[in-house]
Amino acid sequence: MNGRTILRLTPLVIAGLAVVTAVFYLARHSKQHPGIAANGPTIQVLSYSGFIAAWGPGPELAKRFENRTGIRIEFRDAGDAGLLMKKLELFPSDVVIGLDEISLEAARAASQWRETPKDLSIDSRWAQPDFVAFDWAPMAFIYREGEIEPPTSLQDLLHERFRGTITLMDPRTSAPGLQFANWVLDELGAEQAGVFLKALKPNVHSVSSGWTAAYGLFTKRQAKLALSYLTSPVYHWTQDNDASYRAAVFKTGHPVHVEYAGVPATCQQCAAAEQFLRFLVEAQTQKLIMNKNVMFPVVPSAIDGSDFQKLPRVELRTNLKMDTREAIFALWQQSDL
């Protein structure tokens, strides 16, 4: 074996060793479980990536629940919230976390759900017979103080001071985008909504496929006004130490995004699943979810002493009904945004 061959084989041997190490490491890593209830009951919880990610509320929540009850939680990632029901079809679970007001009807049509406990002390505005709300936030336009004078209504968004500054999401591919289009349709009516969206075009910086891209353009200072959640500024205040982020308050009210959890009728560990739903809406758990998800808690007292109290109070459009998707999509496509 000559020197050149040895030189060429060296990186290959290193690469081979790296792969073998990776396999053993992952095999060991996947067997590790930090909890105390390795032999106790386990509930399967299906949720979206953000909830069960290392920075989401899921891991800490599972640890606390296991320490308290001895019941182990096994999370399964559905990817994004839009894929929850399809994943449930393939992986029967005891609890589903992350349905929203838009997807509840479809969830009911696709599967049967157990009734939720009646004695939960949560904000009655979000009560559902078969789902438990665990956080919520009004939709709002976010801006940075000093960059622009904030809008005060949907009609105000047409003002020329917002020329090329607004970043939106497409309702055909994004739940917040769907909320916005429905908001416009509800507030202005079908005819005026079309006129409004057409007039909005010069002020729109971009329409993205989802919240991530739209809000990314905003935080990278390429847009000055982004459709997001009223609670979004709290993230920048607490994590980025940037106090300039603000939510624009609309006099005519804001639509609300509510996140729900439910127990499918096909659950295997139904009692433990119900126990977990109760745990989700306890004050301490609500604090954790509020801080990690940057959303309002459904137990009002959980907000006490937090930065969420500094957010403006807004009127909510809680009676806003979701129009037919076809009507919303047609409105959007005709808008030429």
Added chain:
Amino acid sequence: MNARRIVGFLIFVFLIFPFVALFLHANAVRFPLDNETMRVFGSTALQALISACAALSMGILGGLGLLWGTQRLRYFSWFEGLVILPNAAPVLLFLLAVVKLFPWARGLSGIVFVHALLNVGLVAVAFQHLVLQKVSGMAELAYVEGASGWRFFWQGVLPALRADLVLLFIFIFALCFASFAVPLALGGSRATTVEVLIYQKIRISGEWPEAIGLAFMQMLAVLALAWLLRGRGESAVMAFRKVTTPLLQWSPGLLIACFPACLLIFGLVTGIGSGMAQLRALPELVAEIPALLAGSLLVGVMAGLWVMILLLALSYVRPEGWLARFLSGYAAPSSVLVGFAILIAWREPGLATYFKIAMGLALVTLPAFYRYQWSATLTALKGQITVARTLGASDSLIFSRVMFPQVIGAASRIGGLAALWAWGDFALSSVVAEKSVTLAMTAQGLMGSYRLDAATVLIWILIAGGLLTYGAFLTIGLTIGEGVGNVLDSKSET
């Protein structure tokens, strides 16, 4: 039925498996044939057509630049990994740079511009290899006979590579036809593409039967284009060698090839400081990074090996007739659908997850890589195969003695590209995996939770890992190719 046909049929079954699984699983499949859907198909095809033309033109110029670099720089093949990076990183980062530097890039022209930028590196690398494989000998001759570079390019290179360039065109067309984020971000509400419709049916409306029907129609559209453009002529066949003439070199082309990667790096450089700060605030995530790195490495290596083995199997099969036409035009359904097709068949969690992701990525990318370079590599050897057959060589002897030593280098290089893509995948992985198991999935999650800069740091790690894996595959090809060559040489001497 001989072994070649059986292997060919098995590859065919493997590729159409997602459609079969989805058809069998769905209660019904609906094909929306209304005017609106047809309009969307028409506008998507137009956008993809113009985008593919632009990417091909710019990519050929970029390829001439790479040919210039190949002559002057040692280990230049590593540079190819950098040139194709824009295809491996999340498109959002690329869009951030484009929107900042080219605010005029909007509407159809903006979509075409960005698609061309995203794919110019891929075309440049493919064109460079086509020239080295097929027309470098011709280039030498033309140079000796005093032909100008311009004349040789139009009258020599383009006619000789016509069939391969058509396949390359279909490859880019299929990528742009299935594009999603770029048309939406730059085209607005009117820029509906078929992929947007599929996404809408899956995630917003929950209409899976229509989503599967649309994916099938999308595949038929690309197949139809491949059938319409099927090449009639065969390319010139020459042995692989380095170009030694200045006829096919154009140094400014290197700038064209590198420009998109520079744009991506520009998008990645901004925010590293705050990204590090964001990561420091997430110690539980930092503790997970070794496992994520190991997961990305495993997925990348396995996807590369899957693609490499399947390409070698295709070189044994030597596709002809219906199989060649199928491979030239087949487009796998979108990543989400492939992911669900895999889950329908196999739900085992744990280490199997990495294997399933790699298999899914091979399913999605294999037809593309066949069009991208493999078909050209196989046709370049047709003459030698004919001679071997005339001399009475069996299929296995042709594969082991004629094909394998000559294609292993290209198979490894394409396997390396597949590995690089696999490092950056999150769309298919997030459907198949039961939790975040790779850096790309975690980066996507961070972007979706206010932490774009932290995601950027992870993307730097995955780019470095992807390039190292690509390099390892290149070395595998060189080492095995050389080893097999030496063995064959010593056998022929004895």
